[in-house]
Amino acid sequence: MPSMRGIGPLSYSGNTKQTAKLEELPELPLRVISLEDVSVATCAGGCVLIHPETSEAWSPAVQPTSLVALSSGSDCVFTARADAAVPIGCIALDEAQQHNLHVAPAEVYNFSVFCPPKNEEFELCEVDAEVRLLKSREASCSGRVEVDGGKLASRFQKQYLGHVLAVTQQLVLTHEGANLVIRVTGAHALDEEAREEAVGYHCFRGLLTPETQIFLTAKSPGDQGGAASSCTASHHREPRNSEVVVVNNRTRAFRTPSHNIVNVYTRDGEWFPTKKRLLRPCILLTSAVRDDAQEVVNVTVDVDTLVFDRVLIYLEAEATGRPAPQFAAHHLEDLLAAAQTLGLRSLQDYCQTRLGGMDARLRLHSWSEIQQRNGEGACLLILDGMILDVKRWLPEHPGGSTIIPNQALNLDCARFFEVYHASRESFLYLKEFYIGELRPEDRPLVPCAPPSQDFLQQLRQYTTFRMPVDGHVRAFKSF
Numbered sequence: 001m002p003s004m005r006g007i008g009p010l011s012y013s014g015n016t017k018q019t020a021k022l023e024e025l026p027e028l029p030l031r032v033i034s035l036e037d038v039s040v041a042t043c044a045g046g047c048v049l050i051h052p053e054t055s056e057a058w059s060p061a062v063q064p065t066s067l068v069a070l071s072s073g074s075d076c077v078f079t080a081r082a083d084a085a086v087p088i089g090c091i092a093l094d095e096a097q098q099h100n101l102h103v104a105p106a107e108v109y110n111f112s113v114f115c116p117p118k119n120e121e122f123e124l125c126e127v128d129a130e131v132r133l134l135k136s137r138e139a140s141c142s143g144r145v146e147v148d149g150g151k152l153a154s155r156f157q158k159q160y161l162g163h164v165l166a167v168t169q170q171l172v173l174t175h176e177g178a179n180l181v182i183r184v185t186g187a188h189a190l191d192e193e194a195r196e197e198a199v200g201y202h203c204f205r206g207l208l209t210p211e212t213q214i215f216l217t218a219k220s221p222g223d224q225g226g227a228a229s230s231c232t233a234s235h236h237r238e239p240r241n242s243e244v245v246v247v248n249n250r251t252r253a254f255r256t257p258s259h260n261i262v263n264v265y266t267r268d269g270e271w272f273p274t275k276k277r278l279l280r281p282c283i284l285l286t287s288a289v290r291d292d293a294q295e296v297v298n299v300t301v302d303v304d305t306l307v308f309d310r311v312l313i314y315l316e317a318e319a320t321g322r323p324a325p326q327f328a329a330h331h332l333e334d335l336l337a338a339a340q341t342l343g344l345r346s347l348q349d350y351c352q353t354r355l356g357g358m359d360a361r362l363r364l365h366s367w368s369e370i371q372q373r374n375g376e377g378a379c380l381l382i383l384d385g386m387i388l389d390v391k392r393w394l395p396e397h398p399g400g401s402t403i404i405p406n407q408a409l410n411l412d413c414a415r416f417f418e419v420y421h422a423s424r425e426s427f428l429y430l431k432e433f434y435i436g437e438l439r440p441e442d443r444p445l446v447p448c449a450p451p452s453q454d455f456l457q458q459l460r461q462y463t464t465f466r467m468p469v470d471g472h473v474r475a476f477k478s479f
């Protein structure tokens with residue numbers, strides 16, 4: 001009888017401390033063999049099998065070795081067991097595992113020991129999955145199969161407890177006589193409420209624990225093809241009318257739609273439910289992203305999906321304080337156009353700097369130039385000496401589009417600003433409009449009703465982005 005040495009799944013109680021050492025373990029080239037070609041002592045139970053010497057080559061110092069993944073090409077992670085029946089240098093996978101990893105028998109692929117992320121939650125609190133019938137040679141799967149959702153979820157949880165699940169992964173399960181495929185469609189390490197709050201957090205795989213809640217839905221029969229077809233290609237076609245009906249299903253508690261989300265539709269019809277907080281720097285979306293909107297708002301932006309995706313990556317980096325991503329040079333023109341369309345000044349600056357054409361947007365402006373340009377239709381505000389170009393944003397101004405040109409041009413509007421804005425929300429937008437400073441020597445020429453010292457102090461706390469102006473004296477002259 002072949003010797004079977006369990007190297008055990010990663011404990012769901014979180015023995016992730018060993019990962020520092022695991023990270024240093026080398027990639028190993030392993031030949032894929034089919035599980036059915038190996039005579040194993042016990043069922044692998046969702047595990048992949050490798051020879052004990054392979055596992056030792058990986059982790060002489062760190063036992064138990066547990067999770068393995070392809071070095072690249074798939075997000076799926078499997079629990080490995082050592083089994084002497086598997087030839088040295090091979091890895092035995094069942095059909096579903098081969099399908100999930102996109103690998104073929106007899107081919108050699110690089111595998112690594114998987115290290116759970118250190119600074120993120122890795123234990124799943126919720127999993128969404130679709131259920132469908134397996135198109136099987138043996139199983140008769142015509143007609144309607146009814147499964148109890150609660151029981152199926154428990155069975156699934158028991159079978160895959162301590163395993164890592166990844167979105168799109170498919171797992172096979174026999175339940176109440178039916179051969180089922182469970183396809184993971186969502187894996188969440190944060191609950192719904194925390195997900196709404198979190199910015200820049202994406203979960204696509206994690207550890208199944210006893211606390212993980214599983215939400216199952218039946219996949220409609222008209223939609224049975226999909227990703228699983230490759231592992232069943234040689235099997236007979238399933239009758240069209242076969243379907244799974246999930247009864248007694250666990251469903252999520254009803255939550256009123258979040259007001260923190262804006263549905264952004266791109267030019268080519270894609271849909272991005274996006275956190276308002278993330279979109280706030282896009283000043284041309286102001287009316288959609290303001291906190292007081294009581295309903296979920298839909299906006300369409302004249303930007304392509306792929307470009308908008310990059311914009312979101314940029315916004316996430318900005319919101320989480322990470323450095324801006326290094327986009328490839330050939331994307332910069334499109335990103336610049338998107339930044340202009342959305343009124344996203346910092347991305348505009350980023351692109352222009354990278355394109356080597358950063359115009360002297362931030363500069364000193366003379367009083368006569370401001371008056372002249374406003375006379376020609378511009379809308380340049382002076383606020384505590386800052387020059388703010390708000391022309392394109394006027395239709396989005398929560399106080400209306402006319403009050404600013406009617407009342408606030410060609411003077412320092414700090415007092416108006418203080419009087420009209422009860423909250424400090426307006427401060428958050430100023431950076432997006434900022435184009436420089438009034439020449440210090442022109443300050444005494446500008447009409448101005450002085451704001452309160454409290455207001456000025458707060459304003460200056462919010463506007464630390466201002467360019468330095470030599471000999472800058474911020475003084476106010478009365479009308």
Ligand code: HEM
Nearest residue numbers: 388398399403404407408413416420421422423425426429
């Ligand atoms: C860059 C300049 C400005 C920004 C970013 C801005 C932003 C805002 C924001 C966010 C609000 C709604 C929230 C709040 O009350 O704080 C608002 C409301 C308003 N703003 Fe502005 N504003 C600007 C300039 C001005 C100026 C110069 C005036 C007047 C001359 C003005 C007049 C008003 C009025 C009347 C309201 C409505 C207040 C209410 O309904 O209680 N805003 N503005």
